[in-house]
Amino acid sequence: MKKANWTYFVLPIGIVIAALAFLPALLGGSGVSAQNDDSCTPNRFRGQWPLTDFCSVSIDFDEVLSGGPPRDGIPAVDNPDMESVEEASEWLNPQSPVISVEIDGDARAYPQAILMWHEIANDEVGGVPVSVTFCPLCNSSIVFDRRFDGQVLTFGVSGLLRNSDMIMFDRETETWWQQFIGQGIVGQYNEEFLDIVPSQVIGFGQFAEEFPDGLVMSRNTGTSRSYGVNPYTGLDDNASGVIGLFQGEYDDRLPDRSRVLAVDLDGELIAYPFGVLRDEIAINDTVGETEVVAFWQPGVASSLDTRNIDDGRDIGTASLFDRTLEDGTVLTFTWDAENNVLVDDQTGSTWDLFGNATSGDLEGEQLRLLVAAPHYWFAWAAFHPDTDVYTVDAE
Numbered sequence: 001m002k003k004a005n006w007t008y009f010v011l012p013i014g015i016v017i018a019a020l021a022f023l024p025a026l027l028g029g030s031g032v033s034a035q036n037d038d039s040c041t042p043n044r045f046r047g048q049w050p051l052t053d054f055c056s057v058s059i060d061f062d063e064v065l066s067g068g069p070p071r072d073g074i075p076a077v078d079n080p081d082m083e084s085v086e087e088a089s090e091w092l093n094p095q096s097p098v099i100s101v102e103i104d105g106d107a108r109a110y111p112q113a114i115l116m117w118h119e120i121a122n123d124e125v126g127g128v129p130v131s132v133t134f135c136p137l138c139n140s141s142i143v144f145d146r147r148f149d150g151q152v153l154t155f156g157v158s159g160l161l162r163n164s165d166m167i168m169f170d171r172e173t174e175t176w177w178q179q180f181i182g183q184g185i186v187g188q189y190n191e192e193f194l195d196i197v198p199s200q201v202i203g204f205g206q207f208a209e210e211f212p213d214g215l216v217m218s219r220n221t222g223t224s225r226s227y228g229v230n231p232y233t234g235l236d237d238n239a240s241g242v243i244g245l246f247q248g249e250y251d252d253r254l255p256d257r258s259r260v261l262a263v264d265l266d267g268e269l270i271a272y273p274f275g276v277l278r279d280e281i282a283i284n285d286t287v288g289e290t291e292v293v294a295f296w297q298p299g300v301a302s303s304l305d306t307r308n309i310d311d312g313r314d315i316g317t318a319s320l321f322d323r324t325l326e327d328g329t330v331l332t333f334t335w336d337a338e339n340n341v342l343v344d345d346q347t348g349s350t351w352d353l354f355g356n357a358t359s360g361d362l363e364g365e366q367l368r369l370l371v372a373a374p375h376y377w378f379a380w381a382a383f384h385p386d387t388d389v390y391t392v393d394a395e
Contacts, residue, residue, distance in 0.1 A: 037053070051187075058191050064167070077217075079124075084216070085215075088216035091228070093205075094299065095299055095300060098202060109211075109214060112134055112141070115133075120157055120168065128145060130197055133166070136232050138165045138166075139375055139379070141199065142199070142373060151172060153171075154171045155171070163246060173189065180383050236305045238256065250381075256378035257378065259315060270388045271390065273389065290324075291323045292321065292322060293333050301315070319355070321368060325367075331346055343360075
């Protein structure tokens, strides 16, 4: 029998009502007795989460929705097979979106074409255990350090959502974790935070040029999925028939599914709209006490636009760097449109998407990549309502 490919679907209301009648049976059939105080467990979660301490909680359970698939219905990938850039180029195009992670010279790319169907890859990069995560409904690509409380955690997909964002769980304690912010929200590690590893969402061609010896997650995942196909066609535009599973209030300062490069630096919150970034290319800014620069570059297809991911419109990519060098020099960056290069005003050195000085007096210098990622605005605003939105007038 062919295995079903779980995803989030829009169903006619009659089917939804009928399905809800069977939901308790679906959620409660594990047959494992709880190891925690079962009196705190909401009825709809009884039996499925025997290790989760439901007495330790920091959210309202009414905010938690079923996304459709049950626990592990979207299967995370553990220790994913990797292939060379050359091998990956046989099926990925230059504009194919990938999550790029580099630690101590170990550079790896995780195609959204694969993570669209798995959402989590538990791996090790540069000796650091990481979870590379992608929640399509929020367009949130975030990499976490899996080391926590003296152990290495392994994450799975719960099938539950909050603010339309995936709730992960660790298999060691069955604590629930909010993917968008890396926070424990139910269980032993409630109100704890995972460390976020800096990463970039870039085109495969950009990764291949920067890391020709890098590794790429292979389609050999042990399961059969339609890799390269987007099951959320039109999500970028909130097209009719695409489910959002968002119950909160939208922040109307920006279109809800517009992309922003957003950051939380020591409690200072700011979002750089992609529309502004495309016009400016380089934005020099100060966030709290940190001098930053945001770079934008074309060449990345949206994975949430057309059915074939590689045919998605070019939405580009953006990254945020600390523009202070190790010797304390603060650089200011300008886009040289005539020569199509990014330069610093202090030395005229040229720089690339990865924060590397490629020529000039500073050749060989590298800026520090900050934890900032492109997200849908509605999701970032839901978890960070006090965020400032950057405008050109703010310069």
